Amino acid sequence: MRKKFVFGPVASRRLGRSLGVDPIPHKTCNLNCVYCQLGRSQPVVNERKSYFPPEEIVAETLDAIRQYKGKIDWISFVGSGEPTLHSDIGKIIREVQSSVDLPVCVITNGALLYRPEVRSDLLVADAVLPSLDAGSPELYRRINRPHHSFNFNNNNDFDRLIRGAIEFRREYKGALWVETMLIRGMNDTESALRDIAEKLEQIRPDQSHILLPIRSPSETWALPSNDEGVMRARAIFGSVCKVIYPHSVDFDLNGFDNLADAVSRIVSRHPIEQTELERALARCLPVGSDLSREMEKLQADSRVRLIERHGVRFWTGTSSDYPATGEFEKISEK
Numbered sequence: 001m002r003k004k005f006v007f008g009p010v011a012s013r014r015l016g017r018s019l020g021v022d023p024i025p026h027k028t029c030n031l032n033c034v035y036c037q038l039g040r041s042q043p044v045v046n047e048r049k050s051y052f053p054p055e056e057i058v059a060e061t062l063d064a065i066r067q068y069k070g071k072i073d074w075i076s077f078v079g080s081g082e083p084t085l086h087s088d089i090g091k092i093i094r095e096v097q098s099s100v101d102l103p104v105c106v107i108t109n110g111a112l113l114y115r116p117e118v119r120s121d122l123l124v125a126d127a128v129l130p131s132l133d134a135g136s137p138e139l140y141r142r143i144n145r146p147h148h149s150f151n152f153n154n155n156n157d158f159d160r161l162i163r164g165a166i167e168f169r170r171e172y173k174g175a176l177w178v179e180t181m182l183i184r185g186m187n188d189t190e191s192a193l194r195d196i197a198e199k200l201e202q203i204r205p206d207q208s209h210i211l212l213p214i215r216s217p218s219e220t221w222a223l224p225s226n227d228e229g230v231m232r233a234r235a236i237f238g239s240v241c242k243v244i245y246p247h248s249v250d251f252d253l254n255g256f257d258n259l260a261d262a263v264s265r266i267v268s269r270h271p272i273e274q275t276e277l278e279r280a281l282a283r284c285l286p287v288g289s290d291l292s293r294e295m296e297k298l299q300a301d302s303r304v305r306l307i308e309r310h311g312v313r314f315w316t317g318t319s320s321d322y323p324a325t326g327e328f329e330k331i332s333e334k
């Protein structure tokens with residue numbers, strides 16, 4: 001059966017081998033982050049509904065867990081967009097948890113944590129990883145470019161966003177790891193980092209995770225912070241909570257019947273650097289296989305394509321728009 005909702009397992013330092021579950025249609029998101037590895041959100045969507053039948057998502061997830069028995073450390077609800085937009089996310093997590101003994105995490109942009117029903121849905125997860133890239137409404141608007149129904153022209157909606165995260169921390173007994181994507185010249189300055197740290201202090205996460213936009217950001221000018229910026233962030237956030245700076249990921253392509261299917265499923269959610277893909281292929285192909293021939297075959301597959309960012313080639317499977325120039329477009333405000 002061709003999988004629709006499940007991808008991976010993907011190996012990472014933070015979560016070990018994690019099976020990804022994507023419960024929403026491609027790039028359905030209430031933000032349009034400048035660093036989004038899935039391209040621009042067109043349109044930006046803030047409708048919470050049951051996009052796919054929960055029983056189909058649960059059945060496919062349990063099927064994949066059986067298939068990769070012993071090779072999965074976490075089940076990650078991550079989505080090619082915002083997973084909390086699926087209104088049955090809580091039910092789906094509970095049903096998966098009731099059938100398997102594996103920890104479940106949800107990677108979310110956190111924009112809906114102000115809503116009690118969304119917080120309640122996530123309470124059952126073992127770890128929740130909300131994003132916080134800005135400590136002020138002005139910077140949040142510039143980096144995350146939220147749906148027009150949010151009003152970040154003043155403090156009200158930003159305060160509500162932070163209050164939602166604080167309230168979630170108060171209610172939630174699992175691991176709360178706040179992710180910050182560090183973008184050069186935007187949120188890696190001392191004042192921007194201190195603003196974020198002030199919010200982290202209020203939220204009181206268990207850990208702060210610093211990420212870099214190294215995977216085909218939607219905007220060419222969204223550059224990863226440099227070593228100095230990362231060190232600054234680690235020092236400033238480190239005064240508030242434990243800081244994790246995970247970097248590399250690995251892709252397990254073993255055990256798939258069809259290599260092109262496996263690659264397209266992964267890169268449609270998680271673009272892969274060309275060298276990473278070559279390494280993953282080298283690990284899984286039979287001895288004596290012709291790697292360049294396999295790469296050519298992949299290139300001919302219409303489900304995947306190559307794009308270039310910062311001089312690095314990435315394989316992606318999304319149909320999103322990746323502008324070739326540094327043009328800036330406030331799509332969310334159209």
Ligand code: SF4
Nearest residue numbers: 029031033036081109
């Ligand atoms: S990075 Fe995440 S939250 Fe931001 S636009 Fe992409 S999918 Fe949405």
